[in-house]
Amino acid sequence: MLDAHWEEKHEKAEAVDRSLQVAVSKFTGGISPAALMIAFFDWYFHLLIHPAKQMELYQLYQDNLLHLFNQFMGHLSGDASGEYCIITSPQDKRFTGKRWQEFPYSFYYESFLLVQNWWHVAASKVRGVSRHHEDVVDFTLRQILDMLSPANSVLTNPEIQQAAIEQNGENFLKGLENFLEDIERNLANKPPVGSENFVIGDNIAATPGKVIYRNQLIELIQYSPVTDKVYAEPVLITPAWIMKYYILDLTPKHSLVNYLVKKGHTVFMISWKNPKRKDRNLGMEEYLNLGIMSALDVISCILPRQKIHLVGYCLGGTLASIAAATLARDNDNRLASMTLFAAQTDFTEPGELGLFIDESQITFLESIMQEKGYLDTHQMAGAFQLLRSNDLIWSRLIHDYMLGVRKPLTDLMSWNADATRMPYKMHSEYLRRLFLHNELAEGKFIVANKPIALTDISIPIFVVATERDHVSPWHSVFKINLLTNSDVTFALTSGGHNVGIVSLPSKTTKRHYRISTLKENDRFIDADSWYQNSKVYEGSWWPAFEKWLAKKSGKKIAPPEMGCEKEGYLPLEDAPGSYVLQK
Template structure:
């Protein structure tokens, strides 16, 4: 108990990152580096080369006859896009930083004897430290901030100080940022008409009003992630997936998860499966009388739905007509940088951190995701809000992103251990009701969606659905990230996607080969998905089924819990 309390307190200072875990990664790299004189020599030579290149660059710039850089920023790095970075002395700051970044990339990779996991973790940590030291983060070395300060006579810094004071005060008081008036749940977002027709301790089930005179014979049940509020799929009317489905003649049900508190600490994956998709499926069938249902799972909701589908298949339960997985994973062996620090040390540290409150706080969870895109989500925010004095214009997606949720102690611990750490489901070791499950149990047709720049569920990890199951898998790879790629309504500008089967001639197609061979389409993948859903319906269209007994109007009460 003393150790747990101590580590829970320590976690507040380390943002939930285990010092022991980080030290393990570092020591593996440092000890092997210390016994690699050849690698040290290569790094010394690279340092000399970088210094020589930098000196020549400064000389060329001084003579004003050649400004060819000796290092280029990454294509996705937006820090140095302002034209001011091409002028002296800011170009020198930029080049010095990029060359330093290049050296550390070489120093943290390719050290003989270092495990792949430790190498990736040390490389990731080095990038975070370097990103914090970027010249873009400081007034005197950022030309864009310098110009804004001059033009505004320092007004931007005064406004930035106000922004910092507001955010710092909220952090001290542990208050959430206010939701913008323009994006109030039930008023301007999550407004598709419907009723809450079922409620248990973990979910409210929303049935949406029909929008057409005739509907498809089999209903659609959506299982969102409990790590987020459900209305990511019912934002504004123009980009609501729910509204689009009802407009296309589908009977739609949505799970809205409870935002757990300390009293829910002992709820685990079993309770989330039984009281979530399984309870909802029973109720959907009771209300509609449909023999089969089309299930949709988003992110963690897709993982939970996959486990439920495998368990149902094991028991001979064929109520799922199809399954759609949106940025969801069954296999976590290649789950991206989010898994870099997930080991026994880190999981036990997180368990101790959750011990005090009984849940993982939303701010702690958000910090992990922000680190994955620190340039955009941490340092870019610092520059714009505190140095340029510019708050970003609000949008429905940003308002939803600020409307955070919590994760119960036991469920989050089981999720990290059995899925992230041990990868039990994909390897056939995940136990449900005394049976070990594997995705190979699943034979239900699957429509799986991955997004090109997903930092939470990398698309190649989502693509493994085709390899792990015995189902007919249609895979879609759309541009955008984990959220924006899914919220990809028809008419959204600059949208495109690739689509194709994961199998050809009874052989699984590797992800790279699939990406090259898949058909390219312009526009929203929603249209292709709706065609696929209709093709997997059984029977002719029917009159809309009666609504279930209403408990309250949508969006319900659980979504309002903060």
Template sequence: MTAPKSSETAQTPTTRAGTPNVPAIIEPASAPPNGHRSHQHSYETLDRASRALTARLTNGVSPNAAGAAFSDFMLHLSRAPGRQIELAERAQQNLIKLFLHATGLTSTIENRPPFEPKPGDRRFDHEGWQKPPFSLFKQYFLASQDWWDTATEEVRGTRRRSTDRVGFITRQMLDVMSPSNSPFLNPEILAKTMETGGMNLYEGSRHFADDIMRQFTHTRAEPSAEYEVGRNLACTPGQVIYRNELCELIQYSPQTDKVQAEPILIVPAWIMKYYILDLSPENSLIRYLVSQGFTVFTISWHNPSADERDLSLDDYRRLGVMAALDAISKIFPGTKIHACGYCLGGTILSIAAATMARDNDDRLASVTLLAAQTDFTEAGELMLFLDESQLAFLEDMMWDQGYLDQEQMAGAFRALRAEDLIWTRAVRRYLLGQDEEEFDISVWNSDSTRMPYRMHSEYLRGLFLENRLTSGRFAVEGRVIALKDINAPFFIIGTEMDHIAPWRSVYKTTLFTDSELTFVLTKGGHNGGILSEPGHRGRHYRIGHRTPEKLYLDPDTWAERHPPKEGSWWVEWGNWLREKSSPEMVAPPAMGAPDEGLSPLVAAPGTYIFQS
């Protein structure tokens, strides 16, 4: 399949005075970095090939970026004698605390350990860590961790990005050296080895060999028969009623005698398969909406290969969001549509909605954004992986491959929570010999997709690195768009523990929109917080409403003024959608619109979902 001819995503430079000027087209990512040196293109190609080779060895991490960060940090630290004395005193204090604890000379009767693991650190939960000598191993590591946390605090004059990157790299190194990773220092591993006669290490070696083989062959483990897409995953009944080269559009079968007049379009992220929103029947957001009397459509994205390297960000808007809206409008002529975007799907939906507002297209009844960012100045720890040096590495690796591989993307996300997603997993799998327990969400999580070279480069540069969408410099088809032009009401979801789209970053949508807006902050992370079905134990959320005349509240003040409520935000959203819909229910629509060329093609979940 050949890539579609894409409209070029345009961006707008500024004049010297800082005001928008004539729109400029984003240079395709495949063009030479220095266009005025086209006669030296062969030299540039050699440079890019060299960087691509290095990037493959480092999994896309730029050693230049890390080196520059350490150089910046250490040069400023070398000229800060006060900080140096502070760190020397901290080391001395920690050594004294360790000595007193080891000798039992502390003043407290119970000899309470001087250092405690950070909240959420489960590596030292085993009871064996409370007894010597393992308690001393643990305390020495925690004392080192405490010192390094202090040592990597910001030094006056250092670039904040450098400080954050040094702190991140230091945490990665500490995680490697944790005594919990050693079969000789971890009491849980030693106890398991004694109990099984070493069979845990034998099983662990088999797991390790299997994983290494899959790494070299670029294959992934097949899920067990317990979970199967189309049977008990992504199993809400429906039909694919439209397909193009980039997406399939699924219309779900009604489950009620009457439905809301306005349909819902869900735009998922293309970094993963859509069925995170249609997981098991009991936690499927799509099934819940259909059961509540809504007609639901969702996009299922094509998994691009190297042949689609030139798919652009605007292709995802045109051939994804807009093509789906056009198809739904044929089934519901003259009816407005509720649009919902998740993660990257929310970002492209925001761009599409702003473009529609600019062009006087008023088909949207509302806009819902699930853990989706529109402003990227506070995009969390993912920004540690992005500056000009790092982006050049990623671009050249994608230039060589034609896409960003799913494992290369997953590596960056795992690094954000290395102690849990890398090292704890390795201990369980390779040293304790335990098989990984399979869940519906873990099956989905391993079923990721690729990112086309040109689109991902445009996304990283135009949005992440340069933040053009909320700075008034993002243009579509040669004309600038603005989120504040959107008149449709917003429903925004942030999750408390999100490492990918931090909730304070998601909340910033309130700064750049003027229409009615409801913001919800729910318990959980980027995926778990969205999967918050009614009846899910231990769930809570905060909810607040903003009318156009209200003044801005900063996120922390907002959280203080909106106490948590027990339960699921799904119920709140369903009620909100009803409020924004026509009061009278109608008969369910036909499946597709055969007279308009939208006949059912295949049963849900379609064909694109099975592309690997």
């Protein structure tokens, strides 16, 4: 009785803990204040006992001040050198306009960049500070300074000032209208302006097909053939469940599914359910079994003597690698190959996304999810916006609200606003087991009470990474070469996590990619050496992938039936199905 009494009191105390953390999260955007404080204490107190670093920062401060003084006096006398101490990165488009190169605006933005660089140097390479805390401090300081950018102020942005003069201030009225419209849509939980131009099943996610199977977590779509003959071995695509599946089936000109079907491939797609509170206890193993494994069973019924090419995107790619390792462990040889799009299997270098992942942050996040049973879409969107705040936050502030000009919404942008929730158990397991403890790469990930190992995978692998990926950095993705006993064809394409993958072949495309195959018996080559030694090809990587896939897909046969009548897997409704429409 006493134990039960103390257990009840403990549960009540924990409920108070969670309630307090949820309340705090409303003011911190879901970021653990403890995690931030620990990182800054680590940095600050090590900096206090690091006089060499202090001298370096003082010298840099003097050099920057002298340079700015010389630049300012040179501009006043008409003899400015035009030489800047710091050059913006190719991704930073804030100060590339012609007016920004004129005085005093050039002085404004160079001063800002020098200050920003000074704080970057201050946060970096302080002896004794952990790498994770260093990254957190650097990232946080950058976010704070980006708010103070001269590009964000009417007083210091020449493009806003010019627009105000030319339009007699009407740009601010248009911007106010845009702002109020966005507020109204956000409060009403409506999609962004322009989403009405993209209708699921009409001009987006519109490749013809049938939903042939449904369970409590997925719908399985089988796409209709458009060729008289198709390759014998089908393709199963598992997208990330953080977003809707149709990133790979946007408008026809941006649809990988449409591209593969026209090339004669039989394509199946998993469409994930949008979880609710009642789905809080769906974990990684449920996503594996109810997702990929169930889909493989259905496809094996439709094409019983054919192996299957498994393709995974982002989180779906990580799950695909777990599935492949599980099948290999169990001597199940149904897979012909595995393809990973922007997917990590080793999480020791997860990029800036890792800034939000440590014990304090995950515990804080678990308290937030405990109340609702899931991680909602606004919290996820906020985290990803912070990773690219200049593009996704401040650029929008300038164009939509100060210049009064909306950028037309594209099919990819419309999809990006169509997020899904993450069940409490699955997301907690994903963060802890993969990001925090790296169990998959270390052979400690448990499936059906037994560990799996990526080294058991021996089927051919095709991997695509993107050069500017904030979610799955390509150096991290490249580590698949260390973790399997397979021939790995690795392609690195231009663009980011999404834009780099959606890359339809076109004569006007400005894309490029590198590609090569590392055989099982070849000596390992590090990522940077591979980059230097790989040939650059112009255009989309899609044709190279399809050629690789076709070579491994067997002879061509008559298209299979839609579904499998033998097991009762009959067409339930037309693609794109019902789950993709869930809000």
